[in-house]
Amino acid sequence: MKLWLGIAVVVLASLFVASGVAAITRGWVVPWNRRRVSRPGLHGCGQLVLAFGLYWQALFAWVISDPGARAWGSLAGSAILLAGVIVLLPAQFMSGDRGAGR
Incomplete structure (x- = not known):
């Protein structure tokens, strides 16, 4: 693997970790996924596995x-x-409490 490609993969994985931890602990999801994600904790677990x-x-x-x-x-x-x-996938397709107040 080329060094630049490996660095890009590690940086991308680190961003997934940061976003996954934010989704699990705070329920925060990146803005372009907020409409689709109904269970942020499950979404964060999926990001950590990725x-x-x-x-x-x-x-x-x-x-x-x-x-x-x-x-x-x-x-x-x-x-x-x-x-x-x-x-x-279930974090996006299962109904959750995120859209209950709308």
């Missing part, structure tokens, strides 16, 4: 030199990313 998947893939791309282990690590990171997306 960030973990990105960190996992960056770790295996930079640290592991064995091609077989690198491939399995990348596959595991992709599975973690998919799990994060699966956690994010």
Whole structure:
């Protein structure tokens, strides 16, 4: 992995962590997702799982030199990313208390 691409992945994952922690602790969601997200805590958990998947893939791309282990690590990171997306979906489609007062 190129250094600039790895740095971009780590920065993106760090932004997911910050946004996920803000959603879990304060119920804050970025402005372009506020209309769609009905459960901010669940949305924040999904963002944390996505960030973990990105960190996992960056770790295996930079640290592991064995091609077989690198491939399995990348596959595991992709599975973690998919799990994060699966956690994010119910946060958008389940009815929650965010729109109850409107």
